[in-house]
Amino acid sequence: MWAPEEEVVLRWESEQECMKQRLVLEDTEAWQKEPDFSGLERVAGVDLSFIKGDERNACAQLVILSYPDLQVVYDVSEMVCLSAPYVSGFLAFREAPPLLQLLHTLQREQPELMPQVVFVDGNGLFHYREFGLACHLGVLSDLPCVGVAKNLLQVQGVVKNDEHMSQISALSKAGDTFPLVTDSGKILGQALRSSDRSIKPVYVSVGHRISLDTAVRLTHSCCRYRVPEPTRQADLRSREYLRTHFPSPS
């Protein structure tokens, strides 16, 4: 494997503390306050896919979808070499650099396509130190970001126990939610049943420049399947890229 120096992890922690001061946890855009998000035209999804034996090289993906149609209007795949290993709680130091690079390239070459909000696969405020990948990418890009994790990160007293499973069972239809409350009573995110066909919820939290209520409402409105369409397209396309450029041995 590949482990970071303890000293590096300490530096990462202080960087997260420092960047937290620039976080904006409220709605800052006019479209966010509209009942139907009128004014919202472009939503983005970002993702990284890997080849099975290789944890350093990855395909970074950025897709832009029209809203509310959710049709892909832009898509880029790029092979990147990651400079940090995966460490739970520090995902951003591994994935944010290449994703920011794709956003900067878009800004330079097709600024008219800049997304108005970015869906990130992973958590935002719902994080050990309340600064997950969605917050990190949001602050560094200064774009509104929403964190949507497919699996529960057990943090600050939010655990996958019987009570949690019971709350999941109570989600009877798409759009139903329950709050992720820390042991100190703070709501860091919402579990959302994103489609009628999936029992397993997704975990939504604020990344940057959006309120939790708006983030949940927007996520629900972008879900054709369990995973929000922008993230889903980014995942599908990055994997498709690897299949065609790095076909399996057999």
Add this chain to the structure above:
DNA sequence: GCGACAG
């Protein structure tokens, strides 16, 4: 030693 561990 045991469990947890976003992607």
Add this chain to the structure above:
DNA sequence: ATCTTGTCGC
């Protein structure tokens, strides 16, 4: 993240 085919249901 990735390893993997079929299978059940609409």
